[in-house]
Amino acid sequence: MKWNLDCSECDFTSLPRGLDTVCPECGSALLVCYANTPAVELKGARSDCSMWRYPEWLPLEDGEVPISLGEGGTPLLHLETLSGENESLRVYVKDESQNPTGSFKARGLSAAVTRAAHSGAEAFVVPTAGNAGIALSAYGARAGIPVTVFAPETTPAAILAQIRYFGADLKLVNGHIFRQEVNIKECTEFPCSVSNNSPLLL
Numbered sequence: 079m080k081w082n083l084d085c086s087e088c089d090f091t092s093l094p095r096g097l098d099t100v101c102p103e104c105g106s107a108l109l110v111c112y113a114n115t116p117a118v119e120l121k122g123a124r125s126d127c128s129m130w131r132y133p134e135w136l137p138l139e140d141g142e143v144p145i146s147l148g149e150g151g152t153p154l155l156h157l158e159t160l161s162g163e164n165e166s167l168r169v170y171v172k173d174e175s176q177n178p179t180g181s182f183k184a185r186g187l188s189a190a191v192t193r194a195a196h197s198g199a200e201a202f203v204v205p206t207a208g209n210a211g212i213a214l215s216a217y218g219a220r221a222g223i224p225v226t227v228f229a230p231e232t233t234p235a236a237i238l239a240q241i242r243y244f245g246a247d248l249k250l251v252n253g254h255i256f257r258q259e260v261n262i263k264e265c266t267e268f269p270c271s272v273s274n275n276s277p278l279l280l
C-alpha cells in the first residue's frame with residue numbers, strides 16, 4: 079500500500095495496517111493520503127470488472143485477496159435530455175444500484191472489510207439507516223466474520239429483511255442514527271472494527 083492514514087486535525091499519522099476508525103490522539107477523522115498519486119492502470123485479469131482492477135488505489139498488500147462480491151464497474155449513463163444541445167455540457171449518472179448490495183456502500187464496505195479482515199478483525203458493528211447495514215452484513219458474511227447492525231425501528235422492512243438474510247445480528251433501536259452511535263459505545267462487548275467513521279468508507 080502506498081498511502082497512510084493522516085489525522086485531519088493533528089499531526090498523527092499511521093500505516094493502514096491496524097483497525098483505526100478515528101485519530102487515537104484527538105478523535106478527529108482519519109484521511110487516506112497518498113504519498114504519490116498512483117497511476118490509473120488496469121491490473122489483474124481482463125475478465126475482472128470490479129473496482130479491484132485498480133489495486134494501487136486500494137487497501138491491499140501484495141499477496142492478499144480482497145473480500146469482494148464483484149462491486150464496482152457500474153454503468154456510466156449519458157443523460158442526453160439533461161445535457162441538451164450544448165456540446166460543452168454533458169451530464170452523466172453512475173448507476174450504483176447495480177452494485178451487489180444495491181448501493182455505492184458496497185464499494186466502501188468491500189474496502190473496509192478487506193483491510194480489517196487482513197488486520198485481524200474478529201467482529202464488525204455498524205449503526206445504519208439502511209444501505210451500510212446491508213453492505214456490511216453481506217461483506218461480513220463473505221469474510222466469515224460476525225456482524226452486528228443497529229438500525230432504527232422505523233427502517234423499511236425490505237432493508238431489515240436483507241440485513242437478516244445475510245445473517246447479521248440485527249438490533250432495533252428507538253431513535254435517530256446518532257443515538258445508535260451512543261448505544262454502540264455503551265456496548266463494550268462489540269469490537270467496533272468498522273463504523274461510519276472508518277476512513278476506508280469515504
Ligand SMILES: [Zn+2]
Pocket residue numbers: 085086087088089090101102103104105106
Ligand atoms: Zn488527531
